[in-house]
C-alpha cells in the first residue's frame with residue numbers, strides 16, 4: 001500500500017517503470033526518479049538531468065514542475081520506501097531490527113550467529129555490510145537507502161535467507177529508508193550522545209530512533225529493551241502504548257536479568273535469570289558491553305521463535321565481531337593489543353571499563369574523532385579518556401573535510417595531558433613501543449574500517465596489519 005498523501009498521475013496504469021533511482025547520476029532509461037529535498041541540495045534540481053538520462057516518471061512533492069508524469073507525495077521519502085518494497089517484493093520472512101547509539105552491529109551479528117547455530121538461513125545487515133555464514137559483502141551504509149535496502153532484501157530472500165537481523169540507524173529511520181520494511185522483532189540498546197551534527201537536538205535524535213517502535217514494528221511485535229539504559233523505561237513505555245510485547249533485558253531487565261558477571265582472561269561467566277530459572281552461561285568474549293549485546297541478541301532470538309534455552313546456550317559459541325574488542329596480538333612481554341570501534345563518549349567509557357578487569361598494569365589508549373561528525377562529542381571523548389585510561393595518545397580518525405589538527409585540539413581540551421601524534425600508524429607504533437608487561441593497548445575508532453578518509457581521498461589503512469607488523473618487529477628484536 002502506498003502511504004497517505006500520494007497522488008498518482010493519470011498515466012500511472014500504463015507507465016512501464018524498469019528501475020528506481022534517487023540519484024540522477026544513477027538513472028537509466030525507464031527509471032522512476034525520486035527527487036527528494038536534501039540537506040545540501042534539492043533533488044528536484046536534478047529532474048532535467050534525470051529526464052535526459054531516460055527517466056520516465058518523477059516522484060516528488062506536490063506542485064513540482066516537470067515534463068514527466070509526476071507521482072506527487074507529501075512525504076516522498078516514505079513513498080519511495082513503499083514503492084521500492086513493491087518493486088523488489090522479496091524479503092526474509094523474519095526481519096529483526098536493532099536501534100540505539102552503540103551496540104547495533106554487535107547485536108545483529110550475535111543474533112545472526114545464534115540463528116545460524118539453531119539451523120536457520122540467517123544474515124545480518126548493517127555497518128559491516130551483509131554478513132552470512134559464507135562471508136561478507138559491502139552495503140556502504142548502516143541502514144542503506146530504500147532502493148538499495150529492498151534490492152538487498154529481495155536478493156537475500158531469493159538466496160534462501162529466512163532470518164535477517166538489521167541495524168536501524170537514526171539517519172535511516174529519520175530519512176524513511178526503512179519505511180517499506182515490516183519489522184517482526186525490534187530492539188533498543190541505549191541512547192547517548194552522537195550524531196548531533198545531523199540531528200538538531202537530542203529530542204530529534206530520540207524521536208528518530210523511536211520510529212522503529214512507533215511506526216515500523218508490526219502490530220503486537222516483540223520489542224527487546226535494554227533496561228540498563230537511562231532511556232530504557234521510557235522506550236518500554238512507548239512500546240507498551242503502541243501495543244508491542246516488551247521484553248526487558250539487562251541488570252534491571254525482568255525477563256532476561258543479568259545477576260552476576262565473572263570476568264576471566266578471555267571469557268565471562270554470566271549468571272542469568274530467565275522465567276525464574278537461574279543459569280550460568282560462559283560467553284567466550286570479554287567486556288560487560290558485549291554481555292549486554294549478547295543477552296539482547298539471545299532475547300531477540302527467543303522472541304523470533306527460537307527456544308530461549310537454545311538461544312542462551314548458543315552464546316557459549318559466539319565469535320567476536322570484527323573490530324569490536326578484537327584481540328590482534330601481544331607484545332613479546334605479553335601485553336595485548338585490541339582494536340575497537342568506540343567513536344562516542346559512552347562507547348569509549350564502556351570500552352575502557354571493559355578492559356580494566358583484564359589489565360594488571362596500565363591501559364594505553366590511542367584514539368581520534370571523525371571529521372564532519374558531531375564536533376561537540378570530541379572534548380567529551382577526551383574527558384572520558386583522561387578519566388579512565390592511564391596513558392592517552394590522540395591521533396587522526398577520518399578527518400574528512402576538516403583540519404585534522406583542529407579536531408585533535410578539540411579532543412585535547414578534554415585530555416590536556418595526552419600525547420598528540422597525528423599520523424595514526426606512528427601513534428599506534430609509538431604506543432606499542434611503550435607497552436610494559438601487564439599493560440593493555442586499546443586502539444579505538446576504526447574497528448573494521450579499512451581506510452583513512454583525508455579530504456575526499458580514502459587512503460588504505462589496515463589497522464590489524466599495522467599492529468601485527470609492529471608486534472612482529474618487536475618479536476624479531478626481542
Ligand SMILES: CC(=O)N[C@H]1[C@@H](OP(=O)(O)OP(=O)(O)OC[C@H]2O[C@@H](n3ccc(=O)[nH]c3=O)[C@H](O)[C@@H]2O)O[C@H](CO)[C@@H](O)[C@@H]1O[C@H](C)C(=O)N[C@@H](C)C(=O)N[C@H](CCC(=O)O)C(=O)O
Pocket residue numbers: 022023024025036037038039040041042043044046140141142143144145169170171172198
Ligand atoms: C547526512 C545524510 O544522511 N545524508 C544523506 C542524504 O544526503 P543529503 O540530504 O545531503 O542529499 P543532498 O546532497 O542534499 O541531495 C539531495 C538529493 O539529490 C540527489 N542528487 C544529488 C546530486 C546529483 O547530482 N543528483 C541527485 O539526484 C541526492 O541523491 C539526494 O537524494 O541523502 C542522501 C541520499 O538521498 C544520502 O546518500 C546521504 O548520506 C550521506 C552521504 C551520509 O554520509 N550519510 C551518513 C552520515 C549516514 O547515513 N550514516 C548512517 C548512520 C551511521 C551511524 O549510525 O554511525 C547510516 O545509516 O549509515
Ligand SMILES: Nc1ncnc2c1ncn2[C@@H]1O[C@H](COP(=O)(O)OP(=O)(O)OP(=O)(O)O)[C@@H](O)[C@H]1O
Pocket residue numbers: 100101102103104105106107127142167189190289290292293323324325340341342343346347348350351447
Ligand atoms: N551495549 C553497548 N553499550 C555501550 N557501548 C557499546 C555497546 N556495544 C558496543 N559499544 C561500543 O560501541 C562500539 C561500536 O559498537 P557497534 O559497532 O556494535 O555499535 P553500532 O551501534 O553498530 O555503531 P554505529 O552507529 O557506528 O553503527 C563498540 O566498539 C564499543 O566500543
Ligand SMILES: N[C@H](CCC[C@H](N)C(=O)O)C(=O)O
Pocket residue numbers: 127343369370371373397398445446449
Ligand atoms: N558510522 C559512524 C562511525 C564512524 C567512526 C569513526 N571512524 C569516524 O569516522 O567518525 C559515523 O560515520 O559516524
Ligand SMILES: [Mg+2]
Pocket residue numbers: 104105106126127128142167
Ligand atoms: Mg553499526
